[in-house]
Amino acid sequence: MSGGKLLIDLDALARNYARLRQAAAPARCAAVVKANAYGLGVVPVARRLLAEGCRDFFVACAAEGLELRAAIPESAIYVFNGPTAGGESEFVEASLIPVLNTLEQVRAWAMTGRPAALNVDTGMTRLGLSAADVDALAADAELLGALSIVYLMTHLACADEPSREMNAEQLRRFGVLHAKLPAAKTSIGNSAASLIGGRWCGDLVRLGIALYGGNPFVARAAPIEPVATLLGRVIQLRDIAEPSTVGYGATYEIQPPARVALLGVGYADGYPRSLGNVGIASVGGVRVPVVGRVSMDSLCLDVSALGSDDIEVGQWVELFGAEIGIDELAEAAGTISYELLTGLGSRIEREYVGGA
Numbered sequence: 001m002s003g004g005k006l007l008i009d010l011d012a013l014a015r016n017y018a019r020l021r022q023a024a025a026p027a028r029c030a031a032v033v034k035a036n037a038y039g040l041g042v043v044p045v046a047r048r049l050l051a052e053g054c055r056d057f058f059v060a061c062a063a064e065g066l067e068l069r070a071a072i073p074e075s076a077i078y079v080f081n082g083p084t085a086g087g088e089s090e091f092v093e094a095s096l097i098p099v100l101n102t103l104e105q106v107r108a109w110a111m112t113g114r115p116a117a118l119n120v121d122t123g124m125t126r127l128g129l130s131a132a133d134v135d136a137l138a139a140d141a142e143l144l145g146a147l148s149i150v151y152l153m154t155h156l157a158c159a160d161e162p163s164r165e166m167n168a169e170q171l172r173r174f175g176v177l178h179a180k181l182p183a184a185k186t187s188i189g190n191s192a193a194s195l196i197g198g199r200w201c202g203d204l205v206r207l208g209i210a211l212y213g214g215n216p217f218v219a220r221a222a223p224i225e226p227v228a229t230l231l232g233r234v235i236q237l238r239d240i241a242e243p244s245t246v247g248y249g250a251t252y253e254i255q256p257p258a259r260v261a262l263l264g265v266g267y268a269d270g271y272p273r274s275l276g277n278v279g280i281a282s283v284g285g286v287r288v289p290v291v292g293r294v295s296m297d298s299l300c301l302d303v304s305a306l307g308s309d310d311i312e313v314g315q316w317v318e319l320f321g322a323e324i325g326i327d328e329l330a331e332a333a334g335t336i337s338y339e340l341l342t343g344l345g346s347r348i349e350r351e352y353v354g355g356a
Ligand SMILES: *Cc1c(COP(=O)(O)O)cnc(C)c1O
Pocket: 032, 034, 080, 155, 189, 190, 191, 192, 206, 207, 208, 209, 210, 216
């Protein structure tokens, strides 16, 4: 039996998809399932979203696209990174739609005669054609004529903070670049955009973290519910009979009478080491602190506040989920829900609840 388990509620995923779809309407909603669907398992997640009517999926790289294509023979699969030089045929064979980010990619892809999304950089300084690249493309009638653009895309740097001026500035820049290119549908925002309004979405909004239960905003609530629950198994209970210290570095002093529960989840499983003496877990609705440093394969909880019958070896304890919010735990760890979810290791068993 493993020491850690991730429960994934596919019905909750479906409800989040429905809520975001309603908020984003009339924009079409694509699911971003890169990084193994943010750690939740790309095949079960994509199959369920497909059953809910989703027909557009985004992954980061070709390998992820091929894995997804093997599981879902139909539907559009877009690949954010686009092909590497010479990798075009792999895309064509698996019917993957590249997101083109450079003029080199545009030229190589145009030879295939297949549709593509075209990404323009409006302020991320990450993937996408620069304004100068767009001018060069706009001036090349032959290349433009060979290219079939299904979506003109960009990505917002500050959608998680809707009041930032940067958002409006990026939309303005996007409008300028769009006007230089042939008419195409647009794909602009992410999860946060779907909840703040149409012009931030474009025609196709790209939903990631909010599908999976993470709040896409820095400082406002979102109408979504938890999807993933991380559980750690109690592998040992120790009654503290004399003053002791807990874990590496002896960073936590504990006085008797006290009780410590050891869980079989550590930083090798993606439970952040930064949660040593800071993290919190829930045992039957009672919040108990992580004490001492997080080890590679285990962590300690001070469970002295619980009755002696309230916890036993073999029991599963919630590390995040309905009681300990994933955003709350991520913040305590000095990170974001995205990193917490995608960092969960392969030793963590994935278990699916709800209809597949
Ligand atoms: C990961 C990603 C998304 C999804 O973002 P969320 O904040 O998880 O909704 C959308 N667009 C691009 C370009 C991405 O890289």
